[in-house]
Amino acid sequence: MSNPFAYNDVYGVIRRHVSPGLALGYKLVGHGAYEVAASGATVRLSDGRTLVDFGSYAVTLLGHRCPPVVDAVATQLATMPTATRAVGNPVVAAFVEELADRCGAGLDRVWLGSDGADAVEVALKLARRGSGRRRILAVEDGFHGKTLGALAATAAPAFRAGLEDVLAPVTHLPRDDAGAVAREVRAGDVAAVIVEPVQGEAGVRPLDASVVARWAADAHAAGAYVISDEIQAGLRRCGSFSVAVDTGWAPDAVLFGKALGGGVLPLSAAVGTADFFAPLVDDPTWHTATFGGHPLSCAAGRASLRVIDELAGRADELGTRFARDLCALAAAHPALVCEVRGRGLLWGVEFATPAMAGSVLVELADAGLLVSPCLSSRRTIRLLPPMVTTEAELRRAFDALAAALVATEEFAEGACDADVGDAA
Numbered sequence: 001m002s003n004p005f006a007y008n009d010v011y012g013v014i015r016r017h018v019s020p021g022l023a024l025g026y027k028l029v030g031h032g033a034y035e036v037a038a039s040g041a042t043v044r045l046s047d048g049r050t051l052v053d054f055g056s057y058a059v060t061l062l063g064h065r066c067p068p069v070v071d072a073v074a075t076q077l078a079t080m081p082t083a084t085r086a087v088g089n090p091v092v093a094a095f096v097e098e099l100a101d102r103c104g105a106g107l108d109r110v111w112l113g114s115d116g117a118d119a120v121e122v123a124l125k126l127a128r129r130g131s132g133r134r135r136i137l138a139v140e141d142g143f144h145g146k147t148l149g150a151l152a153a154t155a156a157p158a159f160r161a162g163l164e165d166v167l168a169p170v171t172h173l174p175r176d177d178a179g180a181v182a183r184e185v186r187a188g189d190v191a192a193v194i195v196e197p198v199q200g201e202a203g204v205r206p207l208d209a210s211v212v213a214r215w216a217a218d219a220h221a222a223g224a225y226v227i228s229d230e231i232q233a234g235l236r237r238c239g240s241f242s243v244a245v246d247t248g249w250a251p252d253a254v255l256f257g258k259a260l261g262g263g264v265l266p267l268s269a270a271v272g273t274a275d276f277f278a279p280l281v282d283d284p285t286w287h288t289a290t291f292g293g294h295p296l297s298c299a300a301g302r303a304s305l306r307v308i309d310e311l312a313g314r315a316d317e318l319g320t321r322f323a324r325d326l327c328a329l330a331a332a333h334p335a336l337v338c339e340v341r342g343r344g345l346l347w348g349v350e351f352a353t354p355a356m357a358g359s360v361l362v363e364l365a366d367a368g369l370l371v372s373p374c375l376s377s378r379r380t381i382r383l384l385p386p387m388v389t390t391e392a393e394l395r396r397a398f399d400a401l402a403a404a405l406v407a408t409e410e411f412a413e414g415a416c417d418a419d420v421g422d423a424a
């Protein structure tokens with residue numbers, strides 16, 4: 001049977017109808033080939049090559065086409081893929097209950113969306129409405145999405161450019177300043193502090209748990225809410241189902257997305273306390289989205305939660321080995337690598353220059369490994385091994401890393417020689 005997705009001019013169309021820069025970037029990484037199929041941590045390209053996928057922007061925690069997730073979606077597709085939203089739906093109800101159960105700690109109210117920014121939007125609206133205050137405190141370099149409300153909390157100048165005057169009031173706190181929340185709440189009007197326990201797009205920077213604990217305590221003492229954005233770091237990617245709950249920050253809301261739909265369907269959630277959710281409990285139409293709580297996504301989400309539970313031990317073990325081997329490899333290239341940071345299955349390698357990071361990214365694809373760049377840190381590449389990574393995929397990934405570092409080092413040495421020559 002012919003492949004219905006076969007298409008000769010993928011990059012021409014992306015160039016003409018989306019963005020020339022995006023087409024060029026894709027083409028460079030794929031060597032002109034495009035993606036056609038995937039399974040587990042492996043992606044197949046149109047030219048027959050396969051790549052190990054440690055990227056996909058944190059969506060594929062369970063790999064591609066995780067069988068129980070695909071089966072659950074297929075079953076739902078064959079029965080009732082969409083919701084009337086006029087009467088209750090058991091798939092949506094069951095998912096909501098199972099998600100809240102895993103959060104515990106009084107986090108028993110749930111709102112469902114599709115993208116991470118959806119969950120951030122509703123959380124920021126709830127915090128402002130519930131507190132009657134306007135200001136949000138976020139963290140330097142923090143990333144929370146690009147819709148207007150979420151963008152106000154996102155620190156990246158490139159994404160805020162040209163819009164500063166329409167963004168809601170958000171103060172970005174220095175990452176290591178434990179007294180920052182106490183100082184800001186004294187200035188008044190603070191509705192909430194929003195944190196990412198591990199800042200993914202900022203270059204994979206785990207926040208200091210004791211600093212966040214102090215921020216959370218100071219926020220609560222001032223009647224402000226604490227929101228933990230775990231859209232990237234939660235769901236056991238960094239060990240805990242919710243880092244904030246496990247670390248004892250007593251969050252009023254935890255946000256999930258990306259891998260929540262099992263790498264099969266888009267799904268996000270804000271899970272919060274009854275107090276935080278009061279405006280929505282009073283009036284559930286106050287913040288809605290047509291496809292929020294879509295039965296196909298909820299079927300995927302329910303199956304995903306179970307697979308995440310099952311693979312938790314394997315993920316911990318994989319994360320420990322991955323960290324050890326990545327640090328050892330990086331230590332062998334001190335002229336390239338400045339720092340390796342991360343936790344669990346979320347790691348960042350920071351290079352001396354953005355050019356080195358770019359070169360490693362392309363060399364890695366050539367050698368068989370896909371990774372994600374960090375949107376707010378051009379010197380860092382991000383490695384997101386799925387929980388289901390096989391031994392063979394892991395070996396292939398490390399072989400590719402070793403080859404890409406050597407190739408970039410040789411190239412960088414040449415570049416430095418040329419610079420010296422030019423200067424002389």
Ligand SMILES: Cc1ncc(COP(=O)(O)O)c(C=O)c1O
Nearest residue numbers: 115116117143144145196231232
């Ligand atoms: C921590 C965090 N919050 C929010 C978002 C926004 O999610 P989305 O791109 O699905 O809207 C992201 C996306 O990378 C994220 O990493």
